[in-house]
Amino acid sequence: MDFMKPETVLDLANIRQALQRMEDSIIFNFIERSQFHTCPSVYKADVFPIPNFQGSFLDWLLSQHERIQSQVRRYEAPDQYPFFPDSVMPTFLPKIDYPPILANYAEAISINAEIKKIYTEAIAPGISSGEGNQMENLGSTAMADIDSLQSLSRRIHFGMFVAEAKFRNERERFTKLIKERDIKGIEDAITNKIVEDKILQRLLEKGKAYGIDPTLKFTEHIDSKVKPEVIVKIYKDYVIPLTKKVEVDYLLRRLDCN
Numbered sequence: 581m582d583f584m585k586p587e588t589v590l591d592l593a594n595i596r597q598a599l600q601r602m603e604d605s606i607i608f609n610f611i612e613r614s615q616f617h618t619c620p621s622v623y624k625a626d627v628f629p630i631p632n633f634q635g636s637f638l639d640w641l642l643s644q645h646e647r648i649q650s651q652v653r654r655y656e657a658p659d660q661y662p663f664f665p666d667s668v669m670p671t672f673l674p675k676i677d678y679p680p681i682l683a684n685y686a687e688a689i690s691i692n693a694e695i696k697k698i699y700t701e702a703i704a705p706g707i708s709s710g711e712g713n714q715m716e717n718l719g720s721t722a723m724a725d726i727d728s729l730q731s732l733s734r735r736i737h738f739g740m741f742v743a744e745a746k747f748r749n750e751r752e753r754f755t756k757l758i759k760e761r762d763i764k765g766i767e768d769a770i771t772n773k774i775v776e777d778k779i780l781q782r783l784l785e786k787g788k789a790y791g792i793d794p795t796l797k798f799t800e801h802i803d804s805k806v807k808p809e810v811i812v813k814i815y816k817d818y819v820i821p822l823t824k825k826v827e828v829d830y831l832l833r834r835l836d837c838n
């Protein structure tokens with residue numbers, strides 16, 4: 581997505597194409613995470629004596645990553661939202677002047693705390709290869725979690741581009757719904773069941789194709805690294821509802837700015 585060209589970014593077909601491409605990153609990140617057990621010690625606070633840090637091993641490693649990634653402008657990109665905004669550092673690279681696309685309150689719409697809670701409590705256990713801590717894999721497990729979390733965050737917060745595109749396409753309709761604070765009306769207006777069903781069907785096929793070693797495809801040893809049905813359920817129960825929550829939250833404030 582070329583964020584220097586607002587007109588292409590706000591073309592709903594282009595946005596949906598970008599969301600479709602993100603499916604691959606998310607599925608492959610889940611496949612990487614599926615090599616490891618649940619590793620609850622990664623998510624529990626204060627399990628390890630981390631110097632000058634209160635929180636979980638994952639929170640520490642993720643905040644350290646965001647500290648480094650922010651210095652190469654990751655969080656200046658309009659589609660990136662940090663899980664630990666306080667870790668964001670200034671960059672030494674030249675500033676990129678992205679043209680304004682989203683409303684100026686976009687950063688306030690971030691739901692990364694909710695995404696991390698759902699991921700650690702429901703998604704990670706569902707894609708893990710077994711129960712328990714593999715102490716030798718703590719770092720690798722947390723790294724796979726970070727890749728999964730960052731790809732999920734980008735996909736879900738892309739809902740703001742969807743919302744902005746829909747608002748501009750039907751300004752009068754959404755202005756009326758927003759003025760009336762008709763949340764159900766906004767939810768219905770942004771929902772496209774046909775698109776959602778197509779996404780879930782495609783994920784099932786991608787899960788079958790990506791998660792299975794092709795050389796085992798015609799043997800009785802076929803085993804999918806992450807069950808395709810699990811990927812579909814994660815999107816159905818979490819990814820799509822959270823994307824729509826971002827769309828609604830973004831739209832509810834849209835009349836605050838022109």
Ligand SMILES: C=C(O[C@@H]1C=C(C(=O)O)C=C[C@H]1O)C(=O)O
Nearest residue numbers: 596742770771772775776820823
């Ligand atoms: C993202 C969109 O908005 C909604 C959310 C979707 C999703 O999260 O996959 C799909 C369709 C819509 O219900 C869209 O219209 O493409």
